[in-house]
Amino acid sequence: MPVWEEWMRRWPTPADLAAEPASEAVRAWGRLGYPRRAQRLHGAAVAIVEQHGGEVPADYDALLALPGVGSYTAAAISVFAFGLRATVIDTNIRRVHARAVSGKALPSRSLTAAETRLAEALIPADTPTSCLWNAATMELGALVCTAKSPSCQLCPVEDLCAWVAAGKPEADYTPKGQSWHGTDRQVRGAVMAVLRAAHEPVERDLILGASSGADSASGTTSPDLAFPANAPAAVHRPLKALYALSPAAEQLQRCYAGLLADSLAREVTQGDTVLVSL
Numbered sequence: 001m002p003v004w005e006e007w008m009r010r011w012p013t014p015a016d017l018a019a020e021p022a023s024e025a026v027r028a029w030g031r032l033g034y035p036r037r038a039q040r041l042h043g044a045a046v047a048i049v050e051q052h053g054g055e056v057p058a059d060y061d062a063l064l065a066l067p068g069v070g071s072y073t074a075a076a077i078s079v080f081a082f083g084l085r086a087t088v089i090d091t092n093i094r095r096v097h098a099r100a101v102s103g104k105a106l107p108s109r110s111l112t113a114a115e116t117r118l119a120e121a122l123i124p125a126d127t128p129t130s131c132l133w134n135a136a137t138m139e140l141g142a143l144v145c146t147a148k149s150p151s152c153q154l155c156p157v158e159d160l161c162a163w164v165a166a167g168k169p170e171a172d173y174t175p176k177g178q179s180w181h182g183t184d185r186q187v188r189g190a191v192m193a194v195l196r197a198a199h200e201p202v203e204r205d206l207i208l209g210a211s212s213g214a215d216s217a218s219g220t221t222s223p224d225l226a227f228p229a230n231a232p233a234a235v236h237r238p239l240k241a242l243y244a245l246s247p248a249a250e251q252l253q254r255c256y257a258g259l260l261a262d263s264l265a266r267e268v269t270q271g272d273t274v275l276v277s278l
Contacts, residue, residue, distance in 0.1 A: 003028070003029070003030050003066070003257065006028070007028055008051040013054060014044075014045040014048040014055075015045075015049050015054045017041070018042070018046040018048070018049045022038075023277070023278035025038040025039065026192075026264060026278050027278055030196070031189075031193070033189075035069060035192055036068075036262060036264065038263065039068075039262075040067045040068025043067035044066040044067045044069060046070055047065075047066050048066065050272055056077070056081070058077075058078060058081070058084060058085075059176065060061075060074050060075065060078050060086055061080075063077055071089075072090060075088045076088050076090075079131050079134050079135075080131070080135070083127070083128070083131050084127065086130075086134075087117050087120050087134075089111060089115070089116065089118050090139075090141075091107075092138050092139075092142045092183060093119065093134070093137045093138050093141055094107035094115055094119075095107055095141045096140050096145050097115065097118055097119060097122065097164035098115075098163075099145060099162070099164075100157055100160065100161045100162060100163065101162060102162060102163075103163050103166045104163065104169075104172075105163060105168070105170055105171035105172075106171040106173070137161065139269070140155070140156075147175065152164060152168075184254065184255050184258070186245065186246045187242075187245060187251055187252060188255045190238070190242040190245055191207055191255060191259060191265070192242055192265075193238035193241065193242070194206075194235050194238045194239050194242055195276065195277060196278065197234050197235045197237070197238045198232065198235050198278075199233055199234050200232075200277070201268060201275035201276060202232060202235060202276060202277070203273055203275060204267065204273075204274040204275065205274075206228055206231055206239065207239075207252075207256065207276065208252060208253070210242045210245065210246065210247065211246075211247060211253075212247060212248055212249070213254045240255075246278045264278070265277070265278065
């Protein structure tokens with residue numbers, strides 16, 4: 001919430017966001033995860049200014065054409081921002097449909113055509129009621145019909161629920177959360193934290209020196225690299241966190257190269273030194 005509040009204070013309109021570099025959107029995104037979403041949000045703001053006079057379009061197809069906007073987001077904006085009739089399908093809605101109508105403990109691992117057809121068949125024809133239906137079904141799934149511990153005794157449609165009527169059969173698979181520790185996502189996030197904290201470009205070797213395989217400045221191997229004394233004060237905390245991970249040299253290089261390829265980081269050369277920034 002604090003990140004959103006600061007974002008809206010700084011960029012209350014698409015034009016305000018579009019006027020800034022994409023790197024500022026990535027920096028303000030903080031630790032919300034998936035920084036490419038900030039990058040695409042900035043791209044959407046630019047497109048809204050250039051193609052829609054700075055006003056967010058209400059039309060589903062126009063929304064779908066914006067950078068980073070998929071079918072769910074386009075439908076959600078149409079419904080919740082503009083009160084239009086569209087079928088919103090998120091994980092909570094899918095779970096309610098699976099249990100109440102299909103009698104299954106959980107929906108399919110990924111959205112199927114059959115689930116989409118069911119959602120479209122269930123939505124009321126009346127536009128105001130359809131908007132309420134989308135919001136209500138989503139909230140029911142988020143607060144009552146939860147994945148692990150559903151509160152069936154609080155459910156307003158318990159007596160109509162096909163899953164309850166069937167004796168609450170077990171799911172045919174066990175959901176697995178995304179791993180984090182030791183993954184490329186963790187290392188990329190740690191590198192991004194350093195770049196977000198920096199007020200100016202930092203030496204590339206400060207980042208690549210976090211590898212457990214070799215000190216990039218000296219070329220010597222070390223299982224416990226010392227924190228570099230020449231690191232700018234602004235990046236001390238996130239850089240220490242990156243060094244504490246001690247990623248393998250191959251992994252750190254792969255993650256760093258991926259950030260460059262995704263335009264989430266960029267290099268500049270200053271003499272014999274390579275600097276990196278958002």
